[in-house]
Amino acid sequence: MTITANAPYEFTSHDRQEDFRGARLVYVGWNRHMMFASPYCWPLPPDTPFGALVEGPMAQAFGMHPDWKKIDWAKAEWTRNGEPFSPDPAKSLADNGVAHKDSLKFTTPGLDGIAGAGI
Amino acid sequence: MDIAVTKKKKLGLKERYALMTRGLGWEPTYQSVDDVFPMDTFEGIKIHDWDAWEDPFRLTMDAYWKYQAEKERKLYAILDAFAQGNGHLTLSDARYINTVKLFINGLAPLEYMSHRGFAHIGRQFRGVGPRVACMMQSLDEMRHAQTQVHAISNYNRYYDGMANFRHHHTHLPYLQVPRSFFEDAATGGPFEFIVAIGFAFEYVLTNLVFVPFISGAAYNGDMGAMTFGFSAQSDEARHMTLGLEVIKFVLEQDPDNLPIVQKWLNKWTWRGVRVLTLVAMMQDYMLPKRVMSWAEAWEIYFEENCGALFRDLARYGIEVPPCVEQVRKERDHLSHMAWCQFYQARGTSNFHAWLPSKEDMDWLSAKYPDTFDQYYRPRFEYWAKLEEEGTPFEAQTPPQQCQVCQIPTIFPVPGEPLTRAEHTCEHDGERFHFCSEWCQVIFEDEPEKYVQANLGAHELYKGNLFGDADPTAEGFDPMAAAMAFLKLTPAESGLHKDSEDARNFDLWRGLATRNDA
Structure with a gap:
């Protein structure tokens, strides 16, 4: 559908990739760890290695959780915008196919949050 | 000087309301109505008779100010x-x-x-x-x-x-x-x-x-x-x-x-x-x-x-x-x-x-027996522990x-x-x-x-x-x-x-x- 308006209505999106000075927005959320109230958002250069996202921004955001240190990253399961996704930590975000405003979620089998309650 | 008092009949409520609301409008003569009101048609809403509108309060401006x-x-x-x-x-x-x-x-x-x-x-x-x-x-x-x-x-x-x-x-x-x-x-x-x-x-x-x-x-x-x-x-x-x-x-x-x-x-x-x-x-x-x-x-x-x-x-x-x-x-x-x-x-x-206190949480679990204790109390208790430890x-x-x-x-x-x-x-x-x-x-x-x-x-x-x-x-x-x-x-x-x-x-x-x- 398009908007019902009484005059031509053409505006660009406010969050195009070129608005972020070379970075692209990436969101990451941790499944079954509801203590973190939502996925978080970072602006990252597209040549950032995927592993650097995990060790840098993600560790800062999620590191407070006692499960964080126990994660076996080889077993972690990822989705990108809800679809299965297998990132290579050595490759860049761009080479892993992570586009501007993609939303990543990861599941850590065996780790089920505080007191195993999904939080 | 004496002013002759003209006995004017006081307006009835209905008459007065009509004059003080509908009576304030007018038909434009040198512009079309559509040009005067250019925004009330583009959404696709069709109004055939605006006069069918009933004002439920019959409030006029002078009474409004007073209230x-x-x-x-x-x-x-x-x-x-x-x-x-x-x-x-x-x-x-x-x-x-x-x-x-x-x-x-x-x-x-x-x-x-x-x-x-x-x-x-x-x-x-x-x-x-x-x-x-x-x-x-x-x-x-x-x-x-x-x-x-x-x-x-x-x-x-x-x-x-x-x-x-x-x-x-x-x-x-x-x-x-x-x-x-x-x-x-x-x-x-x-x-x-x-x-x-x-x-x-x-x-x-x-x-x-x-x-x-x-x-x-x-x-x-x-x-x-x-x-x-x-x-x-x-x-x-x-x-x-x-x-x-x-x-x-x-x-x-x-x-x-x-x-x-x-x-x-x-x-x-x-x-x-x-x-x-x-x-x-x-x-x-x-x-x-x-x-x-x-x-x-x-x-x-x-x-x-x-x-x-x-x-x-x-x-x-x-x-x-x-x-x-x-x-x-x-x-x-x-x-x-x-x-x-x-x-x-x-x-x-x-x-x-x-963080909700213990009493607050008891109230919440009484009001939300199906959700609070299972999903939310553990979060608050864990966060309370972190606050106590000085790492909120x-x-x-x-x-x-x-x-x-x-x-x-x-x-x-x-x-x-x-x-x-x-x-x-x-x-x-x-x-x-x-x-x-x-x-x-x-x-x-x-x-x-x-x-x-x-x-x-x-x-x-x-x-x-x-x-x-x-x-x-x-x-x-x-x-x-x-x-x-x-x-x-x-x-x-x-x-x-x-x-x-x-x-x-x-x-x-x-x-x-x-x-x-």
């Missing part, structure tokens, strides 16, 4: 007494002041937006009856904004988080939730605006806003807020009636109007309920002395009252919006999820957060937000409280995310509108929150620049127990009730 002046006199007498008697020290608890902050920052500016919106449509409808009714509502809304600002200024003298309410409403990320709600309505056509605000908000959802804040004020010893609430109440009754009258009038005019009105009702019921997340949270977590739970308020004011309303509208073909199913499933989760979000994002809001949990990073309601994407899949909902689509080569199916439906109906949203995290990362600071300068601190631009000081955010407000309230109340040597 309002009387209410103003009473209100300001009480506000004066409040100020002179240190009314702020009679509150139940210092935590209550945070609900006042939420009100002045989140809701009072909406009254002003409503004033502007009704002034606009009071100009744009070609029917004289609705124009006069909208003009009066516009004046009411202006008065509400003013009286709220005046009443709350008595708190602003002593406590943090209120002084920059206008700037914060425009820029602080969490306040973009109520702000974008109203801007969405105000940028629709005049019929969408009146269905959105006059009906969906003022009629369907108004009690869910009014009761928590105004009864909450009464329960917690806030005479100021209680008084402006009661001063506004008779206006609200009129607004509700106007909202209902508009819906019926539009639906009776042409059968083609039904699908358009239904679409707006679906949209604005959902938009309204999402904004009420803030109210649900305030009701269950922020009132030291609680009135009723959000779940109880929903049962009374939505399921019972609005259920009857929708049954009444069924004869026009109106159905209960489909989103109501999800609202029911979220009923026992909403306030808890919201407080969890505000607790961890407390560094970016202009009121204080705290706080989010380090801005959240992902819904493109439409702008709330962080905190909501789980309905019926699966531990699985975060994921709703996303691509539009014009760009990806967008939503908190729910219903916000996505709203986006996909008018994507051109919602791609213009200014989401807090994105604004920060684009560099739009740095004001005049130069991000290329040596030693540039982006967070410090953003806080300066947002006019957010450390005293306004963080934990209640560490706040200046909590300290001062206890100190001043102590001085008022004790004789120190």
